Amino acid sequence: MRRHVSLPAPHRGSSTAKILAERYVLRVEARARGEHLDPEAQSGQTGRLRATQVVTGHGCFGHYLHQIQRELGPQCHECGDPDDSAQQTLEMCSRWEGERRTLMRAIRTTDLSLHSVVAAMLGSERKWKAVVSFCEEVISQKEAAEREREDAADAPPLRHRRRGRARAQYAAANRALPR
Numbered sequence: 612m613r614r615h616v617s618l619p620a621p622h623r624g625s626s627t628a629k630i631l632a633e634r635y636v637l638r639v640e641a642r643a644r645g646e647h648l649d650p651e652a653q654s655g656q657t658g659r660l661r662a663t664q665v666v667t668g669h670g671c672f673g674h675y676l677h678q679i680q681r682e683l684g685p686q687c688h689e690c691g692d693p694d695d696s697a698q699q700t701l702e703m704c705s706r707w708e709g710e711r712r713t714l715m716r717a718i719r720t721t722d723l724s725l726h727s728v729v730a731a732m733l734g735s736e737r738k739w740k741a742v743v744s745f746c747e748e749v750i751s752q753k754e755a756a757e758r759e760r761e762d763a764a765d766a767p768p769l770r771h772r773r774r775g776r777a778r779a780q781y782a783a784a785n786r787a788l789p790r
């Protein structure tokens with residue numbers, strides 16, 4: 612059984628995203644054949660979604676939120692970096708040093724470039740889970756902080772609960788990958 616995997620348009624064709632999408636399909640097919648996959652690896656739809664956000668850059672990152680006009684600027688609210696991209700979050704943001712150390716130990720490399728992280732994910736179930744778990748931990752906290760900023764009484768109108776086009780874009784970018 613092959614399911615269609617849809618990725619956000621600007622990254623369709625990006626080889627990294629494509630590799631990950633293929634990996635999802637392989638996992639779906641393995642399950643369809645009745646092969647045993649680690650139960651924990653099978654759960655955590657949100658973890659996979661967060662990992663996708665990190666790989667595609669479409670998620671709770673200042674850079675992206677600014678691009679879709681949900682933030683006034685692209686800076687990182689955690690460390691003040693002028694450009695809060697997925698890569699900034701993965702490699703540099705001082706806020707996530709602890710999570711990053713745990714991840715580097717688990718995937719046995721200090722190279723957190725996207726290429727290296729995806730290679731680790733493809734390398735083993737254990738490393739896959741370590742990356743997913745890092746993404747889940749970090750992005751869920753970034754999203755919680757983003758919600759707090761949205762709800763803040765003095766938030767600029769732009770930031771109040773997303774509506775219309777911005778909401779549709781955000782929803783499209785966060786569309787879940789197949790189970």
Ligand SMILES: [Zn+2]
Nearest residue numbers: 687689690704
């Ligand atoms: Zn930061």
